[in-house]
Amino acid sequence: MSDSLVNLMIAQESRRPGRIAYRYLATGDCDGEVRELSYGRLGRRSRAIGAWLQERGLAGSRALLLYPPGVEFICGYMGCLSAGVIAVPGVPPQGRRQNHRALTRMRRLIADADVKVILGGRQVIEALDGMAEHLPQLADITCVVTEEIPDEAENSWRAPDIRADSVAFLQYTSGSTSAPRGVTVTHGNLMDNQRVLTKGFGHTPDALAEREGDLFVSWLPVYHDMGLIAPVLNTLYLGATSTLFSPLHFLQRPERWLTAISRYRPHTSGAPNFAYELCLRHATPELMDRLDLRRWRVAFNGAEPVRAATLRRFSDTFAAAGFRREAFLPCYGLAEATLMVSGSSVDAAPTLVGRRDIGSRPGTADAELVGCGRPGPGMTVVIVDGERLEECPEGEVGEIWVAGESVARGYWRNTLATREVFRASLKDGRSGFLRTGDLGFLRNGELFITGRLKDLMVIDGRNHYPQDLELSAETSHPALRPGCTAAFSVEDGALGEQPVVVAEAAPEAAPEFDRITALIRSTIGEAHGLAVRDVVLVSPGTIPKTSSGKIQRRASRTAYLEGTLSVVGSSVGSSVGSSSGSAG
Incomplete structure (x- = not known):
């Protein structure tokens, strides 16, 4: 086995240059446009980008990767590794207008990593031009559209000196409890975790042969560790084929995920718990008739609390489509x-x-x-x-x-x-x-x-985990969005720490908001023996989350205390008397 992903990529290219490494569903639909990247093409593009970086003396420096969903990110990432440049995956800007939180995170990341170059797609690089006022560091950073680097550039590529302790990339943590930190991942770390993944997911040669190399279907964002290390890099590690599509396309129509699994029959596909919940909400008889999930061998569930109720309901519901x-x-x-x-x-x-x-x-x-x-x-x-x-x-x-x-x-x-x-x-x-x-x-x-550890709530001498309260709240009414609830505690005078629940609610349920807040209170009271200080309903998409979709409870608490939540309805507990410090 090779000692780095760069050498492994070269070996895979030599053995199977024409094999499709990644297919990308441009519209999220199996019958839409499909873009393919072979191992031969991946090698050429990676070396071309790597040579461009080497010629500018950037070996050892940091390159921020800002790509829209698609296969070009993979070429940019492997291009960095091929040049001895430290890759820094980042969340790409969405258009020219960015919210304050996204701009603040990007500004901090650029400064912390001391970014020297930004690699991205054409639309992303163009969007950066309109952000100079908010990102003054851009004046000293080279921005390049990697699609415009010609293939012929690979002719000047030189193999970098890569050792196990050489830094491969910085994975900035999602910042659920603090400011983002860059995790320094070495080439040795990457290769070892590929070994752990391969064993843990049962990716044996026989398992791959049974599916003619189709390994993953994934919509997970590739700038996040779960979407990068598992479906993208494990595919390269094993010389397999994987199908990718955009997270946005999944969120728009969750059934696209299951349809792609049914069509391409991969060995492995997975996501955080909320994704399985979304699929359950869109599980129609018509969908069941179209799906064949019998070949789905590994449905991994991680990155957020795994819910027993979700596993049970998903298994029962999709058993009709062959899910085990x-x-x-x-x-x-x-x-x-x-x-x-x-x-x-x-x-x-x-x-x-x-x-x-x-x-x-x-x-x-x-x-x-x-x-x-x-x-x-x-x-x-x-x-x-x-x-x-x-x-x-x-x-x-x-x-x-x-x-x-x-x-x-x-x-x-x-x-x-x-x-x-x-x-x-x-x-x-x-x-x-x-x-x-x-x-x-x-x-x-x-x-x-x-x-x-830092989210643990101690109320009346008992430990309470916020994710338990969040699940109880979410299941109390269908208008509450799965994975979009934050529970935390605040100091309330002589009463000490008291729980608060903030939940995103569908706008069409506005006439029932009073009833929904009452249901949240009663459900948590019955399930956990707690009287909730305040229940706040907010607009969809406004609860602070990390880049991987985890709830930022501390940021939610701060917004609640500062009165900056996008409140659409609230209910203050009778023991409070007034909503001092409350957003609602």
């Missing part, structure tokens, strides 16, 4: 570990544990926790009492610490944060652990995730 419950593969990972840490077994039904079994009050909406499998080969996971710095007994909840060759070098140019997060030590002398900030426990060697 055993195809579900809940998994756990994070950018700081390149991507995958653990995953459940292929062809085995997910493991469920009742909350009563771990001494936690069960909620009616989510009374079970879903196992995320055993750590991948070479990965070590321990559950730690963060105050005592001692390993917790089996079944006890603590912070998840991880070690292994996939764990990244640290945070880019942030020595203090790197030492705190990537260099953790236990009292017994074991060292070199990554502190994930996630809470969970191990049972029979399998990892269960219970929440985020």
Whole structure:
């Protein structure tokens, strides 16, 4: 096996130059325009872009990648690696007008990474011209449309000196609890995590041969670790073929995802939990008649809490189209570990544990926790009492610490944060652990995730995980959008910390907003024994989220306290008396 993705790409090109590496559904539809990128074409374009970067003396510097959905991002990314340039995947601007949050994030990212060049598509680079007022750094940055770099440029390409500890790219964390940080991922990290992914997803030579190399179908954004490391890079790692399309096309019509799986019959396809919920909302009898999901071997679910209720309802609903419950593969990972840490077994039904079994009050909406499998080969996971710095007994909840060759070098140019997060030590002398900030426990060697350390709410002496309250709220009424609810606590005088729920609601449900807020209150009261301080309904698409779609609870809390939420309806608890500090 090659020692870097660059050498691996060259080897794949040599062995199978005509094989399609990636097909891209330009409209999101299988019967629409399909653009294809062969291994031969990928190699040529990567070397051409790499040579252009080398000729300008950019080896070792950072290149921000701003591409619309499509295969050109892959050429730009591999072009950077082929030149010894550190790639920095970024969220592409949407038109000339950008919201304040997106501009602030881009400005911080450019400054933190000390970006020297921006690679992108033609429309994206043109859009940047209108942002100079908000992004003054652009005056000192070279912006290039990579489609305009001629193929002949590859003739001057020189193979870079790549070692295992050479930095491949910076994966900026999604910023769910803090300002974005650049995770420094080396070539060795990438290759090791490809090994973990391949084993964890059961991507054996026989499995690929059965499907004539069709590996993934994915709409996941490629600038995010899950969409890049799994469907894009694992395809290259194995010399397979994958089908990609835009996240926007999925959100517009979720059935496109299942239709593509039915058409191309990949081994693996997956997404965060909310995507399965969206599919359930669009599951019509007519759709079932058109789908054939019998060949879908691995349906991974990760990046946000995996819901037992979702797995059960999806399996029951799409069984009519041939979907098997055993195809579900809940998994756990994070950018700081390149991507995958653990995953459940292929062809085995997910493991469920009742909350009563771990001494936690069960909620009616989510009374079970879903196992995320055993750590991948070479990965070590321990559950730690963060105050005592001692390993917790089996079944006890603590912070998840991880070690292994996939764990990244640290945070880019942030020595203090790197030492705190990537260099953790236990009292017994074991060292070199990554502190994930996630809470969970191990049972029979399998990892269960219970929440985020910093998001944990302690109310009346009891621990409450915000994702549990969010699920209870979302399931109380169909007008509430899945994956678009934020729960957090605020200080309320003598009452101490009290819970607040902010949820996006469909505008057409406006006549029922009072009833919806009452339902949220009663559902959370029954499921969790909590009186909610305030329930706020907001416009769709306005709750702060990370680039990967995770709820930013701290940002939501700040917006609530500052009165900047896009409120369409609210209900203040009777114990509060007034909505001091409330957005509603």
